[in-house]
Amino acid sequence: MVSIKDISIRCGVSVATVSKALNDHSDIGQITKENIRKVAKEMGYLPNSFARALKTNRTYNLGVLFMDEAQSGLTHEYFNNVLNSFKVEAEKKGYDITFINKYMGQKTMSYYEHSKYRGVDGVVIACIDFSDPDVIELIRGDLPVVTIDHVFDNRTAITSDNVKGMRDLITYIYEMGHTKIAYIHGADSSVTQNRVGSYYKTLGELGIEVPDEYVVSGIYHDPDTTVKLTKKLLALKDRPTCIIFPDDFSCIGGINAIKENGLRIPEDISVAGYDGILLSQVLDPKITTLQQNTKALGRSAAEKLIALIENPKATIIERVVVEGKVLAGNSVKNLNHK
The missing domain is CATH 3.40.50.2300 (Response regulator)
Incomplete structure (x- = not known):
């Protein structure tokens, strides 16, 4: 596996310079930065997520807690579209997605415990029994949480109007x-x-x-x-x-x-x-x-959750309300013309 040290030797610069270039620091010249990145790509360098986690104290992994009453999972088209939009926005910002549940093989754990076990930086909760004690435990825990289509006093919520x-x-x-x-x-x-x-x-x-x-x-x-x-x-x-x-x-x-x-x-x-x-x-x-508007719902949920993770001191509990629109279709008869 190619390391930062290998790239520094190839480029004839220090390890610190390579690190700064790969992390887009402003105190590195643009030409030097582009050359280092070019060499890194040619050598097949991939950043180590564990090293980044140690350095930033974040895993760049977001938890998704989703379960509906009918147990339809991701065949639920509405929430599938919302979560897909969430995933797209999260990936744009460099985050991966992990689904949270109560089971790890034969072992049972709470949603909060599973979130901690997976080391997620925050959790989005959608279409769940919000009165479930395990959900309440997660809401009251120390992880950043954003809810979709449900409002808690102390958590940011993204809701349809x-x-x-x-x-x-x-x-x-x-x-x-x-x-x-x-x-x-x-x-x-x-x-x-x-x-x-x-x-x-x-x-x-x-x-x-x-x-x-x-x-x-x-x-x-x-x-x-x-x-x-x-x-x-x-x-x-x-x-x-x-x-x-x-x-x-x-x-x-x-x-x-x-x-x-x-x-x-x-x-x-x-x-x-x-x-x-x-x-x-x-x-x-x-x-x-x-x-x-499933795209806006998912995108807003990702934006707000990542903001809570990356800038916790500026945390503001928000209520984001997203409007929809009527699609006329053909299933309602016009009774005005008899």
Whole structure:
């Protein structure tokens, strides 16, 4: 393996000069710096991550804690897109990614213990049970942490604007002539609370009273559960004209239930999703949905976490709110033109 000393001998300069050149110090001339880097590349030099860790007291490794209720892992397109954006931004800044879990072979450890075992510099937490004692332990620990789609008092959070997102989606559906709008929402969380609250508030401002049976508790990213709940809504005597689903993937279950009942979308009943994943826009009809800005969410999470790691004395607890946009699709019928 090529060392800095080998490069110094080839270039005829000191080890310190090579080190400064490779680390882009300003007290080395540009010509000298470029020559040293050229020689290092020709010799196949690769920096030693362990040596860098000893020197900087950092591993340049970020932990990712991600687990959803449906156990869908990285097949969860929305969070996969968020985490991919996080990964791209982290790698731009020279960081690697490690997934955090509770298991190391046959050994069980907490999320905090695993984070320490892996030596990560900080952790991003996404789509997790934030009431889990192990998550609370990690949040209260000494590692820099950024959360996605959940807010703690003492941690920086990156969230979608779920209040505005739901308001915009309902406003669009209302402007298409709908007043009987049902909502199958996801499991209890801050995201769900904000969306449900915005649902009721927006419809109330529009002068629409919501029957209790129009609002049903479901599970995110779970089409099977959505099938059962959709059938209940379809069986109501005063059936809704539009159903909003917890997310685009769950919406597929609702679509299947509607088709099983011999109904057409949007001719007989309208549907809307949430997230704006690619799948929603390749189905027939295209799903009307609220597209969340996954690139901005992941990028912001990486930027804020790395800032906490690299400049801890300037730590500021922030709430970064990222707006989405309505994708009109073709799954909501225009009732204004009969």
